Amino acid sequence: MINNRKLLITLLAVCSLYFCVHVINNSGTPVFRELQQSGRNLAALEANLDNGPLVVQDSLLSAEPTRIFKNSPISVPNARDASPMEKTIPEKVLDIIKCMDKPMAAKTQQRGDYWVLYNYITPEKKFRCHESITYTTHADYSFMDNLVPLLDRWRGPISIAMHAPGTDFQNTIDSIAYLRDCVDPLVKEYVTFHVYFSTKHVPKVVPKHNNVLTEPYNCSLTPPFANVSSDQMYKAQKKLLYPVNVGRNVAREAAQTHFILPSDIELYPSPNLINKFLNMIADNKGPLLSKNPKVYPLHIFEVGGNQQVPETKTILKEMLSNKSAIPFHKNLCPSCHNIPKAKEWQNTEETEGLHVFHVGKRNGKYIHWEPIFIGTHNDPLYDERLSWEGKSDKMTQGYALCVMDYDFLILDNAFLVHKPGIKLYKKDSRRATLAAKTNQLIKKIIFPELKVLYGIRKGCAV
Known part of the structure; x- marks a missing residue:
């Protein structure tokens, strides 16, 4: 009886130990x-x-x-x-995109013919890769008046690359300091500034990143970007071209989030776009399940100089009907932003949330479409040999997207609006000459390279 009791106790102990280990x-x-x-x-x-x-x-x-x-x-x-x-929505997004966080480290690095100060001035808020979308853009200091209205509607991380050669450098730093200290706390909260300049036009003094903004800016001073004319800038005096694609790529590559919106600083997004987009990604339905690579283009519009930027699609539709708003570049290059199903999109009523309105391709009548879209770090970069003055600066990326068979998932209730003021065609002989040279560069050098690197697909063109 005693032996049986000992055996039973031993068995119970072993089972308990096994249960604990299993748990x-x-x-x-x-x-x-x-x-x-x-x-x-x-x-x-x-x-x-x-x-x-x-x-x-x-x-x-x-x-x-x-x-x-x-x-x-x-x-x-x-x-x-x-x-x-x-x-939560961010947790669902992380499960779907499986992205990795990366550090926001300041570094000085040469990039072709340019020096780049990455993460030169960083924001107070940091985001993990799945928590938001980063608006990535580029500018020189004369465009800095756009940052606050952009940020007011975006309310999320912005990564901006500032072209600042020679004496433009100090004016750039002063402009950043003024916006951070004197205008809107959102700038200090959300915006990461990178600075780049040609190796032939290095500023005389470039402080280390931890010494660049050590004192509060004197807010009684007029900011450098107020009423500045282009001929006052170092860039203009030295007849430098604006290396738009260097700035685009620097801002994109430094973005902390998986999703990015590479755009221009004068294009203001519809409010609450970040939350609506991440909710859509978390739902993960319909065209989002396609195995093709995908981006999410936004419709773009212009409004009159005395108009308010519309907050909703409903207001935008009213402005389109009374002609106080028009499709972007309607007077300059309609085919460049002729987005598939544009008329149908404009005639469709606004709904709750965000959804895919139409899945388009960059071919057929849209073969020269230059979409601006929410994408990821996996998308092709922009060719840095192309300048703003030479035009066609996004066409080579568009060809790569077409050949790689990207789906363009056009969103129903999201849009971009240019800073108020309808663009009109103005003859510019210097820019026309540069555009002709750029076309030859693309035709004779860049396009043959793209065909080797990405291949060819029927219906795709630069």
């Missing part, structure tokens, strides 16, 4: 399994479980850190353990 291995320490699977060494953990709470942060785990509490083998479930109904 710990299967639900108690999922963070350990994740760390082991990702090749991380547990010795790198900076705290001991007996010494208080331990926080392990990893972009592959969740939007929130997993906490292991003192004297407890049980952890709070992370985003990947939660059921779909329990997950």
Whole structure:
């Protein structure tokens, strides 16, 4: 009887031990399994479980850190353990796009014929790769009056590359300081500034990134970008071309988020676009499930100089009907922004949220379409041999997108509006000459390269 009792106790002890080990291995320490699977060494953990709470942060785990509490083998479930109904929108987005966070590090680096100061002036807010969309853009300091109205509608991260050769550099820094200290706290909160200039036009003094804005700006001073004329700028005095695609690529590559909106600083987005877009991505339905690479183009419009930028599609439709708004570049290059199903889009009523209105392609009558779209870091970059003055600066990227069979998922309730003022055609002989030279460069050198690198597809053209 005694031997049987001992045997029973032993069996119960073994079963209890097995049960505990099973619980710990299967639900108690999922963070350990994740760390082991990702090749991380547990010795790198900076705290001991007996010494208080331990926080392990990893972009592959969740939007929130997993906490292991003192004297407890049980952890709070992370985003990947939660059921779909329990997950937040950012967690659902992370599950779908599976992006990786990257550090926002300041660095000085040569890029072809340019020096680039990456992350030269950084914002207070930082975003993980799945938490937002970054509006990426470019400018010189004469365009800085657009930043606040852009930011007021965007309310999210902006990555901007500033062209600042020679004496334009100090005016650029002063303009940034004025906007951060004197105009709108959103600038300091959301905007990352990169600075670039030609190796032949290096400023006389370039402070290190941690010494560039050490003193508050004197807000009684007039900002350099106020009423500046182009002939006052170093760039104009030296007859420099504006390297638009260098700026586009610098701002894009430095963006912290997976989704990016490469655009121009004078194009203001419809409000609340970030939240609506991420909700759509989290739903992950219909055309979003296509295996083709995809981008999300936005309709673009111009409004009269005395008009307010419309807040909603409903207001925009009214302005289109009374001619106080027109499609972008209608008077300059209609085919460049002739977006598929444009008339149908304008006749469709506004709805809640954001959805794919139409899946288009850059071929047929849209063969020279220059879409502006929400995309990702996987999309082709812009050719840095092309300048703003020479035009056609986005055409080569458009060819690559076409050959790679991209789907253009046109959004129904989102749009961009240019800074108020209808554009009219003005004859510019210097720019016409540069455009002719650019066309020859594309035809004889760049296009043959693109055919080798990306291939050819029927219906695709530069």
